[in-house]
Amino acid sequence: MDDFRAAFDGAQLAMAVVGGDGLVRAANSRMQELVGAGESGLTGASAAELTGLRDEPWSWAGFVDVLQGRRASLRCTRRMKDAGGRSLSVEMTLTPLSGGRALLSLSDVTEQRELRAKLRHLKMHDPVTRLPNRELFFERLTGALQEARQEEEPAAEHGGAGRGRGQGGSRTRTRAAAPAPGAAGRVGLAYLDLDGFKAVNDTLGHRVGDRLLAAVARRLVACTAEAGKAEKHGITVARLGGDEFAVLVARSAGTEQLGELAQRLLDALQEPFDLAGQRLAVSASIGVVERAASGQTATALMQAADTTLYWAKADGKARWTLFDPERNAHRMTRQALSSTLRPAIERDEFTLDYQPLIDLGDGSVRGVEALVRWQHPKLGTLTPNRFIGLAEENGAIVPLGRWVLATACRRAAGWRRLRPADPVFVSVNVAVRQVWDSDLVADVAQILEETGLPPRLLQLELTESAVMGSAGRPLQALQELSEMGVGIAIDDFGTGYSNLAYLSRLPVSALKLDGSFVRGFSSAEHPSPADETIVEALVDLAHRLGISVTAECVESGEQAERLRRIGCDTAQGWFYSRAVPAERVERLL
Structure with missing residues (x-):
């Protein structure tokens, strides 16, 4: 028993013995340092409250199941503050001991998580513009569709009065059912391609081309951030590759909002760029898609946006074009x-x-x-x-x-x-x-x-x-x-x-x-x-x-x-x- 106590006290992990009632029976010195209390102050304290396990139903249920012998162990990662008030990422493990007790151990994984977060940021962001890249854009688009579908279900329950009124009636019903910013269950995106960028790259070189892309990115972000629009509507600006950008509106308020946004983007990019003594003028073509999330996939939305961008270019460039189902049906028939x-x-x-x-x-x-x-x-x-x-x-x-x-x-x-x-x-x-x-x-x-x-x-x-x-x-x-x-x-x-x-x-x-x-x-x-x-x-x-x-x-x-x-x-x-x-x-x- 003395050997166990010595190992317990000398462990690098913060550890505590928890009784079947969820109260701390004993805590080692590392645990005392972590929470800023002596053993006497920890003894009898609620382990779930010390670690914040009560804040999440899943982890709390797992904690109770381990103490009552219905589960072999529990492992989860949570945020908690140490004795100095510093926020930590802590991996918690609860394993049963004899006599109805359990051993709670806490491992500080803050550095590992921060490193993973930095690596993920590098992987998910474009190095030239610092914008989200294609992979992160698709991840957010997929998440926006899932969230919008969840919002759509309760909205539909209160929309009986608007049924049978066509597309406009459907939009009115959705907004009425969900008064939060943006229409419930709708997403929109603008797919943008620079007109004349290849000529800049070919004549002035890739370094100037990269500076131009970074300047374009700053203007796009400024347009969407205006008056808090980015946060309000869940807007993401991304560079998909080359001279292609995309703007996701995760909580769309309808085609009128998307059209106004597309026009602002066009107007912003039509102003000349002054880069390292070069005055450059470019324009953009934009394909706009806005629709209910029900039955949609990220791939289908991007295909529609790509088709609409092609229409914008075919119609003369330097313009935005809204997706047209009839025009698309004609295209599909041709194909x-x-x-x-x-x-x-x-x-x-x-x-x-x-x-x-x-x-x-x-x-x-x-x-x-x-x-x-x-x-x-x-x-x-x-x-x-x-x-x-x-x-x-x-x-x-x-x-x-x-x-x-x-x-x-x-x-x-x-x-x-x-x-x-x-x-x-x-x-x-x-x-x-x-x-x-x-x-x-x-x-x-x-x-x-x-x-x-x-x-x-x-x-x-x-x-x-x-x-x-x-x-x-x-x-x-x-x-x-x-x-x-x-x-x-x-x-x-x-x-x-x-x-x-x-x-x-x-x-x-x-x-x-x-x-x-x-x-x-x-x-x-x-x-x-x-x-x-x-x-x-x-x-x-x-x-x-x-x-x-x-x-x-x-x-x-x-x-x-x-x-x-x-x-x-x-x-x-x-x-x-x-x-x-x-x-x-x-x-x-």
């Missing part, structure tokens, strides 16, 4: 269509309709234009304006264009057998990317050979902007196709470059006048002299160069008659026929 284009070609989901090209002299069908349709399993029939642009962006236009060309030529070869004496030609639209990314000449030659269609019965249509800018490989391809006997038509002529000098050196066989000219012919009572003069001049010029002219978008007999008098060769439009399936073309023939 979904883009990702399924190639599989759709393999699944044979595309079909061709054909619009007749009518001879304005005798009214006969001279040719047809092939127009692709996507029979989408969920969205129904999609016209080319919904997916051709996407196909050009992701390269699917090459296999799709090859399929369209082969299908149209196969149909035209069949119609030639129906009308061998006066066969119709088929006109197929070709994207300029098909010329660059595939061997269009070889594809056309192979398809014509496989289908048996004479080259003269195939016409390829390219937009004016594509043809007029042709040089190098595209121009060579057009010349080889023309030499093969394939017709080359310029579609929507008059809307692009309209560089007439190109017509003298390009192998063009037909011009298709854009419908904007034809619409000026819509009324005999109110004719458009300017349009008529322009069309007449274009037709005369084309004919002098040996080029035929087709008028698009003809919708009335008056338009058709005036175009015939001017000298247009062929016309197409709803006056004659809409685009129809191949079977109906056979009946027209």
Whole structure:
């Protein structure tokens, strides 16, 4: 027993023996120094009150369970003050002894915790701006969502009167249920990217670039700290990397608050920066997202903010843009269509309709234009304006264009057998990317050979902007196709470059006048002299160069008659026929 007492008194840890009633039976010298009382003053004192264990229900329950034999031990870390009033972090351990007693030991872990806190601060903060970094920002965003969801639940219990009033009513109900600053259950964030920062880095060096980032950070913090806004609304300003910053509003009061904040940030950054003799001007683009926390994740919010930031840049930079669900739904639809284009070609989901090209002299069908349709399993029939642009962006236009060309030529070869004496030609639209990314000449030659269609019965249509800018490989391809006997038509002529000098050196066989000219012919009572003069001049010029002219978008007999008098060769439009399936073309023939 004497050995135990000697070890007890000489221990470096502060130790006390606690009875089953929770009162101190004995305390060693280190414990006496810690709390500033002699053993006589400690004997009979409440151990839970000395250590603050009563202040936390979990630790108090564990303390009682150990004393009553229901728990093997208790370990926790708490803050307490020593005899000199210094705040300490103390790790407490309570283990049972015989006779219903327990041994309480206290270990000062203040230095270790402070070191961990410093290391965490270094890990969680950006060294250039001293702002929270991406990791800490996501941690706080996740915490804000959790806290907001907890606030949302009691707010919903008192919001019956506001239900059914739409989005505005929902916000009013939430604010009424939680009168504290910020709307209960809502969070907001602004995702910011500097416009022109790369030029600063590239021309003046990274040292100046870092100074600029630090100065930007100070202005952002000043904006959010104004009038105590940062503390009131739980605002965090962070640098996410590069020239990207984010501002989290953990207790958002609605989109109006976020919009005002975004505008303040823009205004602050538009003021020039004076750095080491350099006067620098930058602006920012900001994506703003504000919504209820229910059902949200930190990743989803940041994706929405990233999308909105992209919109702000696409809309002209130096502005803030609010997340728009409809615009996002359109973007998601575009992404979904883009990702399924190639599989759709393999699944044979595309079909061709054909619009007749009518001879304005005798009214006969001279040719047809092939127009692709996507029979989408969920969205129904999609016209080319919904997916051709996407196909050009992701390269699917090459296999799709090859399929369209082969299908149209196969149909035209069949119609030639129906009308061998006066066969119709088929006109197929070709994207300029098909010329660059595939061997269009070889594809056309192979398809014509496989289908048996004479080259003269195939016409390829390219937009004016594509043809007029042709040089190098595209121009060579057009010349080889023309030499093969394939017709080359310029579609929507008059809307692009309209560089007439190109017509003298390009192998063009037909011009298709854009419908904007034809619409000026819509009324005999109110004719458009300017349009008529322009069309007449274009037709005369084309004919002098040996080029035929087709008028698009003809919708009335008056338009058709005036175009015939001017000298247009062929016309197409709803006056004659809409685009129809191949079977109906056979009946027209």
